[in-house]
Amino acid sequence: MSTIPDFPMVRPSPLLTAIMIVAAIAAAAAAWMVAYRLAAVEIEAGLEQSLIVTRRAVESEIERFRTLPRVVGEDARILALIENPADEASIASANAYLERVANHSGVAEIYVIDASGLTLSASNYREEGSFVGNNYGFRPYFADAIADGEGRYYAIGVTTGRPGYFLSSRLDVPGGRGVVVAKVDLEPLEQAWRDADALTAIADRYGVVFLSGNPDWRYRPLTVLDAATLARLDAERTYDGIGIDEKTPILNAEGLASGEGGEAGLGAGLDERLITRFRSIEPDGWLILSAATAAPARSAAGFWVLVAGVLGLLATGIVRALEQRRNFARLKARQTETLERMVAERTFELARENENRRRAETELRAAQEGLIHSAKMAALGRMSSAIVHEVSQPLAALETTLASAQALAQKEDAPQAGDRMTAARGLVRRMQRTIKHLKSFGRKDGAVLEKVNVDEAIRNALDVTQPRAATAGIAPVFKATGEAPKVLAVAVKFEQVLINLVINALDAVDGRSDGLVKVSRGQADGMVSVRVQDNGGGIAPDHLSRIKEPFFTTKLTGEGLGLGLSISIAIMQEFGGDIVFSAGPGGGTIACITLPVAGDSDTDTGPIA
Known part of the structure; x- marks a missing residue:
């Protein structure tokens, strides 16, 4: 046999491979930068839109109340209070008026303080945390109003502890000077941001966030605050009781608060990078921050x-x-020539191997047929005594019947002689039937598939084994349900398998007074099942896996070659079926044959594949 030659391996250039890999890495890096930047630009555009909407919302909310302090200060009751701050009637009238204004306008609180910063009247005068009597002269909105006429400031209320935006307006009367202050609640904006999961925040001029959609950002500086800023916030009590100096900055990148934004890492409390955009709100110097995670861009x-x-x-x-x-x-030409030569050599070898295989298959089939025939002859030999009894008994009866018929004929008793002759004919038919089954069982097997009636095959097998059953004193029981089905098989071989299983069952119950052999036939899901069951000693567990092996037998020497079951299984597999052995529910053995039902489209006859 020719061997495949070793062709030299073709290897690519290592230098070219290295260059291509470096180029691929460079392309990947460039793709990262370009794609990230494009995605970041798209996110930033969305943030810009968010900044515009947020700034307009904040400005609109403040503009609603910008002129409220000045308008309230024009009221005669307020002017009277500034002129006579100790007059109880003026105070009561101003309190009632401010309460109604707060209820109708929607402002959080509105109050009047004198030139020293002392609160004279307030809309919350009825409440426990009333502003009346408190001095707010330290607040920038008071100082700005006294100095410039108007003031504005965002801070946490030192009395109520609730944050708010304070708008102030100065009042000048002949009898004195005062300031009207309106406190605006901006927390509804914050709640709207939270509901929308928006990373939006507003920081004051010092960079401290006082409104945010993220609760963790509230009252935290954007970047680290210097000592002077912290001292001023403490003096103005802007975030009284919060401890701004102990808060961790939100952004770990410096200088972002003064620019338009970019990408920044986060301080303690958050573990991702953000894309941020900033816009200022004048005249307060506030900073609006709109941020989004950089994860989509990445x-x-x-x-x-x-x-x-x-x-x-x-x-x-x-x-x-x-x-x-x-x-x-x-290398193609050289390979083609070599392979063509190898193909020609191999084709010749395959042709020779095929011829040898066909010859071996023919010999194997002949040997198998011989073994099957030998097994049948062995079975006939085992049943010889019972067959002799089955034939000799009718012969003896036939002789007696014929003698009686002769005597009756001599007496000219025709009717009784006719009865004797009829009985003799029955005995002859009985012997003919027995001999017919034995001849059919003993002849060489055919190899042509045909539609075989299962019930008829079972009855033929029981007829052949009847002498053996009579010797054992057993009457096999046959039970079938429904119409008799047909299967594609060789009738003689199929009957041989049934005979072999019935004889094995009879051997298993031989000598038992309660011996039982039952044959049943059923049909389900296109398959026919034939069960041969006995109540004998059963199959030992260690023998169950070997009973299909050729020449394996548990019988005494001379009683069998151990080929019956292996040949029977081979026959059933030729027909597309199988034999399965299992233990019976009350002891003994169950041999179950399964075969597919022959359909209408199946041919009546045909050779075994």
Whole structure:
């Protein structure tokens, strides 16, 4: 036999491979930067829109109440209070008026303080945390109003502890000077941001966040605050009781508060990077922060890195394939010639092997048929005594019947003689039937598939084994349900399998006074099942896996060759079926044959495949 020659391996250039890999990495890096930047620009555009909407919302909320302190200060009751701050009637009238204004306008609180910062009247005069009697001269909104006529400031209330935006307006009367202050609640804006899961915040001029959709950001500085800023916030009591100096800055990148934004890492409390945009709100010097996580941009960039990497590797593979193709082309002629020679040699060898295989299969089939016939002859030999009894008994009866018929004929008793002759004919038919089954069982097997009536085959098998059953004193029971089905099989071989299983069952119950052999037939799901059951000693567990082996037998020497079951299984497998052995529910053995039902489209006859 020729062997495949060793062709030299074609290897690509290492330098070219290295260059292509470096190019793929560079392409992936470029894809990352471009894709990330494009995604970040798109996120920033969304943040810009958010900033515009937020700034307009804040400005609109403040503008609603900007002129309220000045308008309230024009009321005669307020002017009377400034002129006569100790007059109880003026105080009561001003309190009632301010309460109604607060209820109708929607402002959080509105109150009047004198030139020293002492609160004279307030809309919450009825409440426990009333502003009346408190001095707020330290607040910037008071100082700005006294100095410039108007003031505005955001802070946490030192009396109520609730944050608010304070708008103030100065009142000048002949009898004195005062300030009207309206406190605006901006927390509804904050709640709207929280409901929308928006990373939006407003920081004061010092960079301290006082409104935020993220509760963790509230009252935290954007960046680290210097000592002077912290001292001023403490003096003005802007965030009284919060401890701004102990708060961790939100952003760990410096200088963002004064620019338009960008990407920044987060301080303690958050573990991701943000894309941020900033816009200022004048005249307070506030800073609106709108942020979004950079994760989508990184995901998009990662996707395009993957695409670029795959394309780079694909390009590398294509270049290597083209290089190998050129090298392979030089070897193609040599390989083709060598392979053609090898194919011709191998074809000749295969033809010779096929001829030898056909010859071996023919010899094997002949040997198998011989073994099957030998097994049948052995079975006939085992049943010989019972067969002799089955034939000799009718012969003896026939002789007596014929003698009686002769005597009756001599007496000219025709009717009784006729009865004797009829009985003799029955005995002859009985012997003919027995001999017919034995001849059919003993002849060489055919190899033509045909539609076989299962019930008829079972009855023929029981007829052949009847002498053996009579010797054992057993009457096999046959039970079938429904119309008799047909299967594709060789009738003689199918009956041989049934005879072998029935004889084995009879051998198993031989000598038992309560011996029982039952044959049943059923049909389900297109399959026919024939069960041969006995109540004998059963099959030992260690023998159950070996009973299908050729020449394995538990019978005494001379009683069998151990080929019956293995041949029977081989026969059933030829027909597309099988035999399964199992233990009976009350002891003994169950041998179950399964075969597919012959359909209408199956041919009536045909050779075994």
